[in-house]
Amino acid sequence: xxxxxxxxxxxxxxxxxxxxxxxxxxxxxxxxxxxxxxxxxxxxxxxxxxxxxxxxxxxxxxxxxxxxxxxxxxxxxxxxxxxxxxxxxxxxxxxxxxxxxxxxxxxxxxxxxxxxxxxxxxxxxxxxxxxxxxxxxxxxxxxxxxxxxxxxxxxxxxxxxxxxxxxxxxxxxxxxxxxxxxxxxxxxxxxxxxxxxxxxxx
Numbered sequence: 001x002x003x004x005x006x007x008x009x010x011x012x013x014x015x016x017x018x019x020x021x022x023x024x025x026x027x028x029x030x031x032x033x034x035x036x037x038x039x040x041x042x043x044x045x046x047x048x049x050x051x052x053x054x055x056x057x058x059x060x061x062x063x064x065x066x067x068x069x070x071x072x073x074x075x076x077x078x079x080x081x082x083x084x085x086x087x088x089x090x091x092x093x094x095x096x097x098x099x100x101x102x103x104x105x106x107x108x109x110x111x112x113x114x115x116x117x118x119x120x121x122x123x124x125x126x127x128x129x130x131x132x133x134x135x136x137x138x139x140x141x142x143x144x145x146x147x148x149x150x151x152x153x154x155x156x157x158x159x160x161x162x163x164x165x166x167x168x169x170x171x172x173x174x175x176x177x178x179x180x181x182x183x184x185x186x187x188x189x190x191x192x193x194x195x196x197x198x199x200x201x202x
Contacts, residue, residue: 067115127163
């Protein structure tokens with residue numbers, strides 16, 4: 001039994017969750033783990049001198065728990081409740097993939113945490129320009145809600161900080177333009193994963 005661990009990281013509101021869910025429907029034996037499920041409760045998230053809750057940093061997340069969840073999945077992917085029926089519009093590329101299990105891990109801070117970096121088979125990173133990201137963010141309702149100035153004061157600077165770190169230190173990351181249509185992004189990532197599946201089966 002083989003596993004394929006796919007990272008789908010990048011900017012807030014870049015389309016990570018949507019893309020992950022669509023891929024899950026199209027790929028065989030596919031499961032999704034979302035980083036958002038590992039946020040610490042609000043009371044444990046630090047507040048800076050401006051009163052901003054510092055959510056967009058690794059310390060705001062139970063990262064050890066996240067790594068543990070992924071490793072547990074890797075040990076027993078078949079028992080994770082993965083849907084194993086033929087995916088929608090399965091194509092010939094997917095025949096004989098019964099022994100391969102795919103995990104898509106999606107989140108905004110996936111590649112700046114060393115223990116995760118040894119797990120990826122493939123890494124994608126969604127980007128958005130500042131204006132578009134801010135526009136999308138303003139249409140979303142968060143719990144707790146974004147305070148005035150939070151995007152410019154915390155969210156965007158942290159995204160740029162981690163993205164710059166990534167560009168300096170990491171290789172083998174496929175950067176995706178989040179302004180492209182969902183169909184385009186899906187098609188690009190899907191065909192790439194199919195290539196990875198073929199390599200695994202060789």
